[in-house]
Amino acid sequence: MTDNAAPSERYAKGMATRRSVLGDAHVDRASAGATPFDQPFQTLITESAWGTVWSGTHWTKRERSMVTIALLAALGHDDEVAMHVRATVNTGATEEDIREALMHVAVYAGVPAANHAFRIAKLALAERRAGGA
Structure with missing residues (x-):
């Protein structure tokens, strides 16, 4: 503002x-x-x-989180994928939810995009588990 x-x-x-x-x-x-x-x-x-x-009421933050991660992964927005994977601690999306979203990316947007996003997600989740930012 x-x-x-x-x-x-x-x-x-x-x-x-x-x-x-x-x-x-x-x-x-x-x-x-x-x-x-x-x-x-x-x-x-x-x-x-x-x-x-994100403030809409039809979907939960968990659902929005999964869709957002899939879209960002499909579009190759690596930094945003990592940020939203880390944010799942606040949205309620689980590691299984992230995996399933990325499986959809593989089928609908391509294996290379999903493969890259899996590497990003694994790193972001490991950092989160280790207490990193």
């Missing part, structure tokens, strides 16, 4: 959802790194992705 504008209701809802999924530390880092150049983008994703899509 800009300094002179009050956050919208959707932004506030999105920020609460974003924090509940990704954790305060991640959101604080992303917010602290925002500049006048990318702040409008941060507002956009907070309002649209988090304030609308």
Whole structure:
């Protein structure tokens, strides 16, 4: 948000959802790194992705988490795959859920994409188990 504008209701809802999924530390880092150049983008994703899509009531956070991981893996967005795998600690998606989402990626988006995503997920899960960020 800009300094002179009050956050919208959707932004506030999105920020609460974003924090509940990704954790305060991640959101604080992303917010602290925002500049006048990318702040409008941060507002956009907070309002649209988090304030609308992730805050919807038809799917659970667990279901959204599995779909998000599959989509990101299929599109090859490695950093985002790792971030959302780590976030499953907050969404209720299990390691089995992650595996099944990536199995769907193999069939519908290709084995190479799933193979790469499995490596990313294994590393992110191992880091999480070891207490890493």
